[in-house]
Amino acid sequence: MTMNWNQLLCAERLGNRPAKSEEGRSPFHSDHDKIIFSGAFRRLARKTQVHPMATNDHVHNRMTHSLEVACVGRTLGIRVGQALKDNGDLPTNFWPTDIGDIVQATCLAHDIGNPPFGHTGEDAIRNWFQKEGAQFLEGLAPDEQDDIRVFEGNAQGLRVLTTSEYHQYHEGMRLTYATLAASMKYPWCSSATVFNQRPKNNKYGVFQTELNYFHEIAHKTGLIAKGQDWYCRHPLVYLMEAADDFCYGIIDLEDGLEMGILNWQEIYDILRPVIDDSPQFPDLEHTLKKVTDGRKPAILRGKVIDAFIHAGTHAFIQNQRAFLQGDIEGDLISLCDNKVMVAVQAAKDLAKRKIFNHSKRVELEIGAYATVATLLSAICSAVDASLGDPRHMTYKDNRVMALIGDNNFHPGVSKKENNYKYLALMAVIDYISGMTDNYATNLAKQFNGMGQVIY
Numbered sequence: 001m002t003m004n005w006n007q008l009l010c011a012e013r014l015g016n017r018p019a020k021s022e023e024g025r026s027p028f029h030s031d032h033d034k035i036i037f038s039g040a041f042r043r044l045a046r047k048t049q050v051h052p053m054a055t056n057d058h059v060h061n062r063m064t065h066s067l068e069v070a071c072v073g074r075t076l077g078i079r080v081g082q083a084l085k086d087n088g089d090l091p092t093n094f095w096p097t098d099i100g101d102i103v104q105a106t107c108l109a110h111d112i113g114n115p116p117f118g119h120t121g122e123d124a125i126r127n128w129f130q131k132e133g134a135q136f137l138e139g140l141a142p143d144e145q146d147d148i149r150v151f152e153g154n155a156q157g158l159r160v161l162t163t164s165e166y167h168q169y170h171e172g173m174r175l176t177y178a179t180l181a182a183s184m185k186y187p188w189c190s191s192a193t194v195f196n197q198r199p200k201n202n203k204y205g206v207f208q209t210e211l212n213y214f215h216e217i218a219h220k221t222g223l224i225a226k227g228q229d230w231y232c233r234h235p236l237v238y239l240m241e242a243a244d245d246f247c248y249g250i251i252d253l254e255d256g257l258e259m260g261i262l263n264w265q266e267i268y269d270i271l272r273p274v275i276d277d278s279p280q281f282p283d284l285e286h287t288l289k290k291v292t293d294g295r296k297p298a299i300l301r302g303k304v305i306d307a308f309i310h311a312g313t314h315a316f317i318q319n320q321r322a323f324l325q326g327d328i329e330g331d332l333i334s335l336c337d338n339k340v341m342v343a344v345q346a347a348k349d350l351a352k353r354k355i356f357n358h359s360k361r362v363e364l365e366i367g368a369y370a371t372v373a374t375l376l377s378a379i380c381s382a383v384d385a386s387l388g389d390p391r392h393m394t395y396k397d398n399r400v401m402a403l404i405g406d407n408n409f410h411p412g413v414s415k416k417e418n419n420y421k422y423l424a425l426m427a428v429i430d431y432i433s434g435m436t437d438n439y440a441t442n443l444a445k446q447f448n449g450m451g452q453v454i455y
Helices: 027-036 039-046 062-086 096-109 118-130 142-149 153-164 177-182 190-194 208-221 237-258 264-275 281-289 293-318 320-324 338-355 359-386 395-404 420-433 437-447
Strands: 225-227
Touching: 027 096, 027 177, 039 062, 039 437, 062 096, 062 237, 062 293, 096 153, 096 177, 096 237, 118 142, 118 359, 118 420, 142 190, 142 208, 142 420, 153 177, 153 208, 153 420, 177 208, 208 420, 237 264, 237 293, 237 338, 264 281, 264 293, 264 338, 281 293, 293 320, 293 338, 359 395, 359 420, 359 437, 395 420
Parallel strands: none
Antiparallel strands: none
8 A cells, every 4th residue: 555645745624624725825834834823832932952941042942943943844845845846756736845845834843742841841741640640540541541641742742733722622723634644753642652562662643632633634644554543654754853853963962062061073073974075075174173163063054954954855765665655664864874874873872971961951850840740739639629529629729720721621521521531631731731941930839839929
């Protein structure tokens, strides 16, 4: 069985809405604009990329990272689209820029479901529900419990795009099926990953709340079914993922240099082999010798990214048939030129060894667990009380519920539908994961009676 580009690039919108026809922008560019104007995207400006609560304005946050990934993804997508067109593989009703628009939109959204404090925040939510908060999962179906016990930012991202942002509980942002499908890095549900039955353990992309949307998206774009609630990846996912890898393979190291954790030579030793056979390399080396270490990354960056994009485009086109058959289990980087593959992996290894284990970062990460625990304890207790006899709610419970707002709960909660407790907890997850690092920290202080009133 083989997927086809006509279906994979479906411009219809979630909810079986027809494709938009607008002067000056494609339906996929419209997706890009919807994402970038959303509150969820705006909040990425105050969310951790690598360094929690960084006071250095030159260090990346989730928004600046996502914008840079989107730039790389757009170029990568356009070059792949042009190569498909040149080979006669791109349907005549599409343009190379359509591929660029889709990949750019998915890159903008690739971290939109991340909670405060990044991956540490994800683990803090899991940790609390597996320990102190386990009581709140009693009575939920096993797959509903797994959604929360092994909370995943990627699944929350799909929820933001389809459920919680703009048209809340009514198809969300109402993006095209192509963009939604190309944004799903892990197109399967939580429970199977708990039992190591999927390609990535404890990584998944769909909560039970979005399961119907998931199947709708997969059906419209022609994704190949691989098992129960499991489809192959959309081919353009690999471009989005590669753009992300290309960026943080460079940007994490730049931030490490900016913060004095890394030195220039160890960064240059990793990236130099990617471009040292370029005709312009001698001039580049001459220029690098004349500037300070702090200015060197900006001079090198564009040339390295261009080499990465060239390698990614070639690898995608060479393996197009396997992508369309859903046969690729790994990522695009592993199919790239060996110099690129080694450089990206070496950058990741250096970041993990020196940046992610830096003492200041570890201290802040540990504090994030206490912050998330404080918030979840107060909010889950109030929500749980509200689901029972209202007469047993304390004044504190009522004030917490007023803070969240009744309108943020699925209508099924007030109607006491079969899964109302699960729906209520997912609204709590929405509330917590939507917070910025600063807001989460300040609210936890307020809950503990140590905050300041700021309007």
